[in-house]
Amino acid sequence: xxxxxxxxxxxSSQRWLTSSATLIRCNASNIAAHLNxxxxxxxxxxxxxxxxxxxxxxxxxxxxxxxxxxxxxRKATSILESLPVTFADISRANVxxxxxxxxxxxxxxxxxxxxxxxxxxxxxxxxxxxxSFKERGARNAILQLxxxxxxxxxxxxxxxxxxxxxxxxxxxxxxxxxxxxTVVMPTVxxxxxxxxxxxxxxxxxxxxxxxxxxxxxxxxxGATEGLSYVNGYDDPPIIxxxxxxxIEIIEDxxxxxxxxxxxxxxxxxxxxxxxxxxxxxxxxxxxxEPEFAASYTSALQAGKPVPAxxxxxxxxxxxxxxxxxxxxxxxxxxxxxxxxxTEKEVSLAILRLIENEKMVVEGWRSHRxxxxxxxxxxx
Numbered sequence: 001x002x003x004x005x006x007x008x009x010x011x012s013s014q015r016w017l018t019s020s021a022t023l024i025r026c027n028a029s030n031i032a033a034h035l036n037x038x039x040x041x042x043x044x045x046x047x048x049x050x051x052x053x054x055x056x057x058x059x060x061x062x063x064x065x066x067x068x069x070x071x072x073x074r075k076a077t078s079i080l081e082s083l084p085v086t087f088a089d090i091s092r093a094n095v096x097x098x099x100x101x102x103x104x105x106x107x108x109x110x111x112x113x114x115x116x117x118x119x120x121x122x123x124x125x126x127x128x129x130x131x132s133f134k135e136r137g138a139r140n141a142i143l144q145l146x147x148x149x150x151x152x153x154x155x156x157x158x159x160x161x162x163x164x165x166x167x168x169x170x171x172x173x174x175x176x177x178x179x180x181x182t183v184v185m186p187t188v189x190x191x192x193x194x195x196x197x198x199x200x201x202x203x204x205x206x207x208x209x210x211x212x213x214x215x216x217x218x219x220x221x222g223a224t225e226g227l228s229y230v231n232g233y234d235d236p237p238i239i240x241x242x243x244x245x246x247i248e249i250i251e252d253x254x255x256x257x258x259x260x261x262x263x264x265x266x267x268x269x270x271x272x273x274x275x276x277x278x279x280x281x282x283x284x285x286x287x288x289e290p291e292f293a294a295s296y297t298s299a300l301q302a303g304k305p306v307p308a309x310x311x312x313x314x315x316x317x318x319x320x321x322x323x324x325x326x327x328x329x330x331x332x333x334x335x336x337x338x339x340x341x342t343e344k345e346v347s348l349a350i351l352r353l354i355e356n357e358k359m360v361v362e363g364w365r366s367h368r369x370x371x372x373x374x375x376x377x378x379x
Contacts, residue, residue: 079333080333083274083329083330083333084236084239084326084329084330085236085239085240085243085270085271085274085326085330086274087243087274087275087278087279089236089237089239089240089243090240090243090244090246090247090271090274090275091247092240093136093140093237093240093241093243093244094244094247096139096140096143096144097136097139097140097143097241097244100135100139100173100176101128101135101136101139102127102128102129103248104123104124104125104127104128104248105123105124105127105252106121106122106123106124106248106249106252106253107121107122107124108120108121109121109122109356109357111356111357112352112356112357115352115356121249121252121253121256122357123245123248123249124359125245126359126361128169129172130165130168130169130172130196131165131168132165132168132169133242133245133268134165134166134168134169134170134232135169135172135173136241136242136244136245137169137232137235137237137238137239137240137241137242137267137271138166138169138170138172138173138174138230138238138241139169139173139176139177139241140237140238140240140241141158141170141230141235141237141238141241142158142170142173142174142177142179142230143177143237144237145158145179145228146177146179149228153179153228154178154179154180156180156225156226156227156228157174157179157180157181157182157227157228158170158174158179158180158181158182158227158228158229158230159181159182159183159184159218159221159222159225159227159228159229159230160181160182160183160184160218160229160230160231160232161183161184161185161208161211161214161215161217161218161219161232162183162184162185162189162211162214162232163185163186163188163189163190163193163211163214164185164189164190164193164317165193165232165317166232166233167183167185167189167193167197167202168193168196168197168200170183170202170230170232171183171196171197171200171201171202172200174200174201174202175200175201175202180203181200181201181202181203182202182203182205182218182221182222182227183197183202183203183204183205184205184206184207184208184214184215184217184218184221185197185204185205185206185207185214186206186207186208186209186210186211186213186214187206187208187209188209188210189206194206205217205218205221211320212321231324232265232267233264233265233266233267233268233320233323233324233327234265234266234267234324234325234326234327235326236326238267239267239270239271239274239326239327239330240271241271242267242268242270242271242272243270243271243272243274243275244271244275245268245271245272245275246259246271246272246273246274246275246276246279247275247279249272249276250275250276250279250280250283256276256280256283257283257284258283258284258285258286259272259273259276259283259284259285259286260286260288261273261285261286261287261288262287262288262289262315262318263287263288263289263295263296263318263323263331263338264289264293264295264317264318264319264320265295265320265323265324265327266287266295266296266299266323266324266327266328266331267324267327269285269287269296269327269331269335270326270327270328270330270331270334271330272285273285273330273331273334273335274330274333274334276334277334284336284337285334285335285336286335286336286337286338286339287331287335287337287338287339288338288339288340288341289315289318289338289339289340289341290313290314290315290318290319290340290341290343290346291340291341291342292310292311292312292313292315292319292343293308293310293311293313293315293318293319293320293321294308294340295307295308295310295320295321295322295323296323296328296331296338297338297340299322299323299328300332300338304325304328305322305323305324305325305328306322307321307322308321308322313343313346314343314346314347314350315341315346
């Protein structure tokens with residue numbers, strides 16, 4: 001069975017979707033059986049043995065008389081290296097941002113482990129200064145712009161569209177790095193987050209009924225004023241910054257069997273899955289998204305990002321109508337499966353985290369736990 005499970009943020013669902021876009025109806029026992037398929041009772045990491053080399057080699061002269069058995073380069077490697085974000089990008093981001101963000105703990109939860117019958121570790125990114133993982137990508141994006149444009153970006157600034165967390169992260173790190181920040185927020189943006197962005201010195205523009213309209217306005221304004229637009233979930237530096245979480249998970253929980261990550265625009269799971277699968281290919285990476293905003297599921301079915309029907313959900317931070325094309329291209333190569341969660345599972349996950357961990361978190365943070373917990377009940 002799976003013994004070590006890292007929840008980047010809890011989630012839940014009634015259906016599993018493979019990366020080949022095959023829908024499978026599952027109940028709790030099905031998912032438990034799927035997770036337990038990998039028997040970790042005698043857990044060990046396989047150590048690769050050297051490939052025998054059958055060519056005739058003269059060690060003293062350093063010559064090879066036959067190269068027939070030398071394996072050609074694997075195509076898979078070249079495909080992964082051509083993706084919008086690679087592990088090299090994530091490694092560079094890890095070095096670049098380490099002094100500007102908090103290395104959050106990945107702690108084992110005693111109560112949740114007892115509840116689910118596995119070792120559950122929680123990566124508590126809500127402990128970042130502005131309250132979310134978005135800080136990693138925001139800082140990495142600004143640092144990359146500074147390397148590429150120098151003082152020009154300090155004179156002009158950056159712009160983004162966000163309803164909250166990306167806006168906060170960009171405003172905070174923009175102020176820290178001396179880069180002016182403009183944020184376009186929809187009319188439904190929480191007032192508390194709008195006020196905090198103002199305190200960080202960002203220029204706030206309220207425009208658009210939803211994030212899509214805000215994004216269109218921000219892109220037009222950025223082109224007019226010469227501002228660099230920073231997409232909160234699809235820019236490669238944003239994805240690479242999020243991927244640093246995957247490196248920390250592997251370092252802190254080297255015996256991990258599976259990682260569960262929420263999906264909104266898919267930037268987070270793209271970065272984490274790329275890092276985790278590169279460092280430990282056998283680790284399973286599961287994505288979870290609300291059934292009321294199944295943009296990644298829709299993209300898998302269509303083979304490309306397409307607009308999905310989005311209705312109000314408790315996991316409002318994941319309500320992105322279309323996943324990012326860069327993020328989707330990376331995620332589809334690494335993510336093992338995606339799960340859709342119900343509103344009931346999201347609400348129960350919020351309650352369980354309050355009861356067991358004394359953590360008060362938003363619905364989009366807790367829904368991944370709901371997914372795992374709901375299915376463990378029928379094992």
